[in-house]
Structures are given as structure tokens and as C-alpha cells.
Amino acid sequence: MTSKIKNNTEKPTSGIRAIAEELGISIATVDRALHDRGRISEKTRARVLQVAEQLNYHPNRAARDLRLNRRFRVSINFPTGIPPFFDALRSGIEEGALPFSSTLDIEFHSYSLPYDHARNSIQSALDASVDGIIAVPPNTFQMAELVRKANMKGIPIVCISTDVPESGRLTAITAYPFNCGAMAAEALFSHMNKRGSVGVLTGNLEYLNHAEKVRGFRTMLSQLSPAFSVAAVIEAHDDPHEAYQGVRRLLQSTPKMAGLYISTANSISALTALREAGRLDSVAVVTTDLIPELVPYLREGIVKATIYQCPETQGSLAIRTLYWYLSEGMRPLHFIGVIPQLIIRSNLDLYISTNKYIAR
Structure with missing residues (x-):
């Protein structure tokens, strides 16, 4: 199944100008720093990225990829167990993909128990020559070998909710x-x-x-x-x-x-x-x-x-991280952690009111 979502049409020009004015540098320098092109010092690039984060500015990579006629195809491979958790992961991925929908196709694939079906599901994605994979793999020797194989083929894998640390995966996003x-x-x-x-x-x-x-x-x-x-x-x-x-x-x-x-x-x-x-x-x-x-x-x-474990946040981070890597070559941190939260009777209603799977 392929999900295509409306593109965010917000223009980034004013954001670039604000960054340039804040740092006292040219708009062209800011553009080179944000898009990693041309000659620019690492110190300047780091300053630009820091101010961009402070101003909550994110380059419209999807618009640029659309101009270049670039599309990315990502396979999401989840087990069928515990539907509410994986439904929330999926929702986070779909929401995280919204800004990139014009240049990003996401395909959700599920596999049944036992867990060794995970290997077959990921192998099928590799055989289909997707651009990237988000998966929930077991930490086994066989799975690590498969992830290494994907890495050698130039297909990055993002582990979500769990990790296969000695495998060459792009990154892992978990709730500690x-x-x-x-x-x-x-x-x-x-x-x-x-x-x-x-x-x-x-x-x-x-x-x-x-x-x-x-x-x-x-x-x-x-x-x-x-x-x-x-x-x-x-x-x-x-x-x-x-x-x-x-x-x-x-x-x-x-x-x-x-x-x-x-x-x-x-x-x-x-x-x-x-x-x-x-x-x-x-x-x-x-x-x-x-x-x-x-x-x-x-x-x-x-x-x-x-x-x-904030599954929606994990999902959103996973698809954004993978897209930025595919689009910009931005290598993420080796591990990305999402802080877990404690829900008790006194704060339960706060979570229910913001969780569409519970509030409905």
C-alpha cells in the first residue's frame, strides 16, 4: 500500500533571510550551509544550523526534490502483533511524512508471527529495490547479516522501537x-x-x-x-x-x-x-x-x-531522519532516544485527550 499526502507549501525564503540577518552573513552563505553545497567552513555551517533550529526553520527539501524530479520509495515493515502500538507508530510515520509527500512514497508491509518472518519481509523490500527501510527487527545474527547486506547495496535501514546495534543500520530510534x-x-x-x-x-x-x-x-x-x-x-x-x-x-x-x-x-x-x-x-x-x-x-x-514509549514521536522521527538522509545525505546520530513517560491515574486524562486512539 502506498501513502501519498498533501505537500506543505510554506515558503522558506523569510526564514533564510532571518538566519542571515541574525548571523550577519549573506543569504547565499545560509543557503549553502542549509543545503550542503559549495565551499563553506564547518564552523559557519554549524552556526547556521544552530540558528535555524532556534528559529524552528526547516528547509523545504521536498520542493527542491520535486524540481529535480527526485522521488524516494520507503518500505515500512512491521509485525502484526499488538495493533494499537504499531498503529501509533504508523500514524507517527504518516504525519512525519506530510512535508515530503510530493517526493516520498511510503509502503506499509506487515508480517505475521513467528518473528523470523521479519527477515523475509525485509528481504522482499531489498529485492524490490526500495530507497530505504524502517523496521522492527530482532537482534539476531541472521538479521544483522541482512542489514549489512542492505548497507552494502546502499539501502539504509532505520530500526524503530528496538535495535540491531552491530549491523551497520543507519540509526535506531527507541524510548530508552x-x-x-x-x-x-x-x-x-x-x-x-x-x-x-x-x-x-x-x-x-x-x-x-x-x-x-x-x-x-x-x-x-x-x-x-x-x-x-x-x-x-x-x-x-x-x-x-x-x-x-x-x-x-x-x-x-x-x-x-x-x-x-x-x-x-x-x-x-x-x-x-x-x-x-x-x-x-x-x-x-x-x-x-x-x-x-x-x-x-x-x-x-x-x-x-x-x-x-511515545510511539507517534518515534514514527515521526524515523521517517524524517530517513528522508533527510536520502535527500541530503545528512547522517543522523548513531542512536536517537525518545524519553519515556510515566502515566498514572492523576495525569491519565491529559494523555487521553491528545491520543486519537484512546479519545475516540
């Missing part, structure tokens, strides 16, 4: 997963008794973001109190049935479990398992992200907090 896990541990700790066991429900530890959340959770929990221990880490592979069965087994093996950290948006079936076991009142729960079904649990205080 280690810190997400640490935040969850601190939030959970404040609602538990002085000692006990806690469980962790995650997706797939082959994904770096899932593994890092668990590591951050363990690290912070041990710092807060040696009296708490992680009873088990259950991989549910973003499958609601696996999450339900995993929590049931955990409750049987750890009858005095004091808390549960759910590190993906696959939370509702886990909460159902707690309810059926009569443990909603005795097990403190911290979840991840915000979906409509989770709202009543937060309002009633059953879920103490949820760690919001």
Missing part, C-alpha cells in the same frame, strides 16, 4: 528501553510490601528493547531492595493467549507474588488471568503503553502506572 524497565521497577516498588517476588511478562528476548527492559528492571529492583527478587521472566511473543497462560503458570508457581511488570502492550490478557485468579487486589501491576482497554484499570488503580 533500559530506563523504561528501571522506571517500571521504581513505580512497582512503591506499591509493594517490604519483600516478595515479582514477575516479568515480556515479548521476545531476541529483541533488544525487550531484553534491555528486563535488564533495567532487574538492575533498579536490586538497587531499591535486596528483599525483592524476580521470580520469572515469561516470553509471550506478543501473543495474548501466551500471555494469559504464562501469567496463570506464574501465579501457580509463585503463589505469593507481589508484583507484575508487563513490558509490552500485551497486557489485557495478563490482567484477565489475574482477575480470574482473584489476584487483582494483591498483585501490584505496571504495564507498558496506553491502549483503550487499559484505561479502566488505570482509573480504578488496579494498574498502578504504565510506561508510555
Whole structure:
């Protein structure tokens, strides 16, 4: 499927003139700095870019690419698991692509579980000779090899929500997963008794973001109190049935479990398992992200907090970063972090009012 979105027609001339006046240099020099052409010192270029950022000015690259008859084709490859999270990522990508719609075609491709289908999906995009790829890949040797292959072909890959760090990918955009896990541990700790066991429900530890959340959770929990221990880490592979069965087994093996950290948006079936076991009142729960079904649990205080990974922001950053690289050759930072946020009962309505998937 190809998405084409109306172009932003705002003229940038006044912005260039304002930058030139601010720095006391010519408009031609500002133009060379912004578009990386002609001879210009790195010091001057850095000053121009800094002032442009302060003035919230962004060059209309799409208009220039349209004049040059340049088009870019980008493949977005997401798994089908946890629709609300990936729907939000997609929405962010579509909104981030708005200024470039006249020269950018984005194609969304989904693949079903198991996760090794991710490799086939990305390989198909490479075979189709797209200009760039945004993907949610597992951190496996096979995937790293595929990303290196793409890099050798000149097809940049942006990892979103997770990372394959030793692969030559262009960049990774995530919500600091280690810190997400640490935040969850601190939030959970404040609602538990002085000692006990806690469980962790995650997706797939082959994904770096899932593994890092668990590591951050363990690290912070041990710092807060040696009296708490992680009873088990259950991989549910973003499958609601696996999450339900995993929590049931955990409750049987750890009858005095004091808390549960759910590190993906696959939370509702886990909460159902707690309810059926009569443990909603005795097990403190911290979840991840915000979906409509989770709202009543937060309002009633059953879920103490949820760690919001700002998927719309991640999506917007991913497509803009990739477009700027394709259009301008602007190499991004090796890693781009989005600060995660803590949603609790007292600020829940603020998030609902700005989240179109919840407010509708």
C-alpha cells in the first residue's frame, strides 16, 4: 500500500533571510550551509544550523526534490502483533511524512508471527529495490547479516522501537528501553510490601528493547531492595493467549507474588488471568503503553502506572531522519532516544485527550 499526502507549501525564503540577518552573513552563505553545497567552513555551517533550529526553520527539501524530479520509495515493515502500538507508530510515520509527500512514497508491509518472518519481509523490500527501510527487527545474527547486506547495496535501514546495534543500520530510534524497565521497577516498588517476588511478562528476548527492559528492571529492583527478587521472566511473543497462560503458570508457581511488570502492550490478557485468579487486589501491576482497554484499570488503580514509549514521536522521527538522509545525505546520530513517560491515574486524562486512539 502506498501513502501519498498533501505537500506543505510554506515558503522558506523569510526564514533564510532571518538566519542571515541574525548571523550577519549573506543569504547565499545560509543557503549553502542549509543545503550542503559549495565551499563553506564547518564552523559557519554549524552556526547556521544552530540558528535555524532556534528559529524552528526547516528547509523545504521536498520542493527542491520535486524540481529535480527526485522521488524516494520507503518500505515500512512491521509485525502484526499488538495493533494499537504499531498503529501509533504508523500514524507517527504518516504525519512525519506530510512535508515530503510530493517526493516520498511510503509502503506499509506487515508480517505475521513467528518473528523470523521479519527477515523475509525485509528481504522482499531489498529485492524490490526500495530507497530505504524502517523496521522492527530482532537482534539476531541472521538479521544483522541482512542489514549489512542492505548497507552494502546502499539501502539504509532505520530500526524503530528496538535495535540491531552491530549491523551497520543507519540509526535506531527507541524510548530508552533500559530506563523504561528501571522506571517500571521504581513505580512497582512503591506499591509493594517490604519483600516478595515479582514477575516479568515480556515479548521476545531476541529483541533488544525487550531484553534491555528486563535488564533495567532487574538492575533498579536490586538497587531499591535486596528483599525483592524476580521470580520469572515469561516470553509471550506478543501473543495474548501466551500471555494469559504464562501469567496463570506464574501465579501457580509463585503463589505469593507481589508484583507484575508487563513490558509490552500485551497486557489485557495478563490482567484477565489475574482477575480470574482473584489476584487483582494483591498483585501490584505496571504495564507498558496506553491502549483503550487499559484505561479502566488505570482509573480504578488496579494498574498502578504504565510506561508510555511515545510511539507517534518515534514514527515521526524515523521517517524524517530517513528522508533527510536520502535527500541530503545528512547522517543522523548513531542512536536517537525518545524519553519515556510515566502515566498514572492523576495525569491519565491529559494523555487521553491528545491520543486519537484512546479519545475516540
